Amino acid sequence: xxxxxxxxxxxxxxxxxxxxxxxxxxPHLVKTETRERVQAAIEASGYRPNxxxxxxxxxxxxxxxxxxxxxxxxxxxGAIRDRFLHHLVVAARAQGYSLLLTTADSFDDEVDVLTEMxxxxxxDGCVLTDTHAGDSRPSRLVANGVPVAAFGRPxxxxxxxxxxxxxxxxxxxxxxxxxxxxxxxxxxxxxWPGNSDTGVDRRTGWERAMAEHGxxxxxxxxxxxxxxxxxxxxxxxxxxxxxxxxxxxxASDSLALGALEAVRRRxxxxxxxxxxxxxxxxxxxxxxxxxxxxxxxxxxEVLCRQLVARIAASQDATGSVEDEHVxxxxxxxxxxxxxxxxxxxx
Amino acid sequence: xxxxxxxxxxxxxxxxxxxxxxxxxxPHLVKTETRERVQAAIEASGYRPNxxxxxxxxxxxxxxxxxxxxxxxxxxxGAIRDRFLHHLVVAARAQGYSLLLTTADSFDDEVDVLTEMxxxxxxDGCVLTDTHAGDSRPSRLVANGVPVAAFGRPxxxxxxxxxxxxxxxxxxxxxxxxxxxxxxxxxxxxxWPGNSDTGVDRRTGWERAMAEHGxxxxxxxxxxxxxxxxxxxxxxxxxxxxxxxxxxxxASDSLALGALEAVRRRxxxxxxxxxxxxxxxxxxxxxxxxxxxxxxxxxxEVLCRQLVARIAASQDATGSVEDEHVxxxxxxxxxxxxxxxxxxxx
DNA sequence: TTGTAGGCGTTATCAG
DNA sequence: CTGATAACGCCTACAA
Numbered sequence: 001x002x003x004x005x006x007x008x009x010x011x012x013x014x015x016x017x018x019x020x021x022x023x024x025x026x027p028h029l030v031k032t033e034t035r036e037r038v039q040a041a042i043e044a045s046g047y048r049p050n051x052x053x054x055x056x057x058x059x060x061x062x063x064x065x066x067x068x069x070x071x072x073x074x075x076x077x078g079a080i081r082d083r084f085l086h087h088l089v090v091a092a093r094a095q096g097y098s099l100l101l102t103t104a105d106s107f108d109d110e111v112d113v114l115t116e117m118x119x120x121x122x123x124d125g126c127v128l129t130d131t132h133a134g135d136s137r138p139s140r141l142v143a144n145g146v147p148v149a150a151f152g153r154p155x156x157x158x159x160x161x162x163x164x165x166x167x168x169x170x171x172x173x174x175x176x177x178x179x180x181x182x183x184x185x186x187x188x189x190x191x192w193p194g195n196s197d198t199g200v201d202r203r204t205g206w207e208r209a210m211a212e213h214g215x216x217x218x219x220x221x222x223x224x225x226x227x228x229x230x231x232x233x234x235x236x237x238x239x240x241x242x243x244x245x246x247x248x249x250x251a252s253d254s255l256a257l258g259a260l261e262a263v264r265r266r267x268x269x270x271x272x273x274x275x276x277x278x279x280x281x282x283x284x285x286x287x288x289x290x291x292x293x294x295x296x297x298x299x300x301e302v303l304c305r306q307l308v309a310r311i312a313a314s315q316d317a318t319g320s321v322e323d324e325h326v327x328x329x330x331x332x333x334x335x336x337x338x339x340x341x342x343x344x345x346x
Numbered sequence: 347x348x349x350x351x352x353x354x355x356x357x358x359x360x361x362x363x364x365x366x367x368x369x370x371x372x373p374h375l376v377k378t379e380t381r382e383r384v385q386a387a388i389e390a391s392g393y394r395p396n397x398x399x400x401x402x403x404x405x406x407x408x409x410x411x412x413x414x415x416x417x418x419x420x421x422x423x424g425a426i427r428d429r430f431l432h433h434l435v436v437a438a439r440a441q442g443y444s445l446l447l448t449t450a451d452s453f454d455d456e457v458d459v460l461t462e463m464x465x466x467x468x469x470d471g472c473v474l475t476d477t478h479a480g481d482s483r484p485s486r487l488v489a490n491g492v493p494v495a496a497f498g499r500p501x502x503x504x505x506x507x508x509x510x511x512x513x514x515x516x517x518x519x520x521x522x523x524x525x526x527x528x529x530x531x532x533x534x535x536x537x538w539p540g541n542s543d544t545g546v547d548r549r550t551g552w553e554r555a556m557a558e559h560g561x562x563x564x565x566x567x568x569x570x571x572x573x574x575x576x577x578x579x580x581x582x583x584x585x586x587x588x589x590x591x592x593x594x595x596x597a598s599d600s601l602a603l604g605a606l607e608a609v610r611r612r613x614x615x616x617x618x619x620x621x622x623x624x625x626x627x628x629x630x631x632x633x634x635x636x637x638x639x640x641x642x643x644x645x646x647e648v649l650c651r652q653l654v655a656r657i658a659a660s661q662d663a664t665g666s667v668e669d670e671h672v673x674x675x676x677x678x679x680x681x682x683x684x685x686x687x688x689x690x691x692x
Numbered sequence: 693t694t695g696t697a698g699g700c701g702t703t704a705t706c707a708g
Numbered sequence: 709c710t711g712a713t714a715a716c717g718c719c720t721a722c723a724a
Binding site: 693694695696697698699700701702703704705706707708 | 709710711712713714715716717718719720721722723724
């Protein structure tokens with residue numbers, strides 16, 4: 001027994017296929033009596049419109065795509081991506097869209113893959129993540145006519161596409177203030193080497209807060225740059241502790257975990273360790289490390305809305321919409337150190 | 347300038363659209379000369395077949411779906427899911443399929459959502475994860491005519507669908523043997539409370555290895571059951587250490603991290619901690635904890651192959667294929683504890 | 693309010 | 709080897 005179609009339903013009911021279609025897409029056009037009869041038949045038969053036919057006819061696939069980056073050191077870490085992805089799917093669904101996952105070997109390849117999908121009508125638009133300085137993906141995709149929305153601002157470029165980003169500096173700023181208010185004075189910062197935009201951004205918040213409290217002169221001495229590993233964090237923290245630093249804001253949870261270990265070994269007062277990480281990873285939660293949480297849920301939602309608006313604009317040919325550029329703020333999650341990791345007594 | 351179609355290309359070249367189609371799908375039917383002329387035009391114009399039209403015509407969307415579970419305690423953890431997903435996308439792509447992500451509020455809802463997608467022609471089949479005892483999803487989906495392949499065996503049921511699973515017990519068995527060979531004698535096991543199938547499976551490997559080495563009588567005393575948290579693992583380990591246990595195999599990395607801390611505090615010889623976790627999470631890697639790695643890449647690949655075969659069978663109506671049931675083995679990843687976490691000296 | 697007609701872009705079948 | 713014809717299932721004008 002084949003699946004019912006508009007035509008088969010219409011035939012059975014003795015009406016035209018158009019009437020059935022109207023019952024679904026423009027019920028107000030159909031006489032109540034007919035409508036109810038048709039609706040009953042639709043439900044009884046379990047009829048569902050075929051998406052391929054709709055896509056062909058409407059020229060929209062109601063599908064978005066996003067590249068699944070291989071887990072990289074410097075990209076969004078696994079846990080965050082997992083959360084982001086989940087919310088993205090939910091947000092897309094809420095707008096009637098599906099999310100398709102893709103892979104690519106490189107950023108260049110990503111542009112090709114996404115463009116191809118768009119040309120073939122597989123997707124209506126795409127989400128970009130892991131933006132970086134000099135990232136040419138957005139402009140190239142836009143040039144190819146592919147609607148784009150990015151998670152991450154276009155560092156240094158003034159791109160013509162909507163994006164959402166999290167203002168890391170506001171997070172580290174809040175974290176620094178929190179430590180200062182808790183009575184600590186010499187707050188250090190452990191960040192990444194090089195001038196990655198995210199890295200500079202996160203350090204800036206600390207610098208600013210310190211300057212605001214009259215420690216501007218010390219920000220040169222009280223900071224360290226290490227690659228993103230626990231051990232590196234610990235080593236850096238020990239060096240800074242020797243210089244008199246007593247609390248730490250870190251660019252990542254990995255570095256923070258290292259700093260935490262260093263701090264534990266020297267002991268500290270109270271239940272809350274004077275160390276704050278970034279990204280609020282599961283480990284941080286498990287150990288009781290305070291951390292900055294990125295509002296990925298909200299980011300996913302905004303991103304989706306932007307993208308859908310962009311798609312609508314690109315199809316209505318009503319011209320361009322105002323590109324939204326949204327900045328969100330991380331939330332400081334304060335925790336007490338898990339008992340088992342309480343500082344080692346001297 | 348609209349995108350080229352078969353018709354527009356055909357018109358330009360003065361051939362029929364069918365010929366153009368043949369050049370793409372059945373080149374051998376076309377005279378070399380014509381073929382080359384058409385091919386040149388295709389490349390020059392950047393023509394790409396429209397997937398909606400293909401899907402409509404071929405009645406296959408070349409798309410698979412998988413539910414994105416909200417991160418749960420007992421499900422696949424974030425990091426593993428991330429890896430699995432990535433490989434699934436790659437494997438699907440290799441077979442010409444795309445992967446669509448979905449959400450659902452419950453297992454029941456998941457069946458509805460996936461069935462709906464299949465009825466509407468959005469997807470050709472789906473992947474199931476987080477299978478559990480009494481899981482009715484596979485049979486219901488199969489009943490609805492949706493091709494299915496599951497990551498996780500149908501615990502206790504003899505389902506008629508292909509699946510792949512990882513034999514946890516072989517992992518813990520190998521881990522236990524490794525510790526025994528390293529000279530430890532009294533190996534304990536820290537697992538989860540209750541009788542979750544995965545939990546029992548993982549414990550079984552340890553029990554078996556212990557029995558094989560003449561410690562069968564001790565497996566009752568040398569094990570503990572705790573909820574999956576670091577602190578619980580530590581507490582359990584301390585209790586067992588007091589009973590004379592000297593090394594641990596754990597059902598998860600969380601429990602193992604706790605056990606590791608307990609072991610550190612008492613000190614141990616060598617660089618390799620006498621603790622082995624499960625799932626090879628990033629934290630384990632960072633801290634230098636030995637762990638059992640699930641072959642998710644291979645699982646994704648096999649799963650995809652199974653599903654595609656299943657789809658083909660469901661469409662050729664050639665009857666049913668032999669359902670494959672594949673069991674894979676975890677790999678023991680032995681690590682030396684990160685220097686900074688070296689045991690505390692007495 | 694309902695029905696008719698045309699077309700979205702592709703592929704399979706069959707005749708030339 | 710090539711081309712004409714007929715769907716695949718849906719939606720939007722437009723006509724009745």
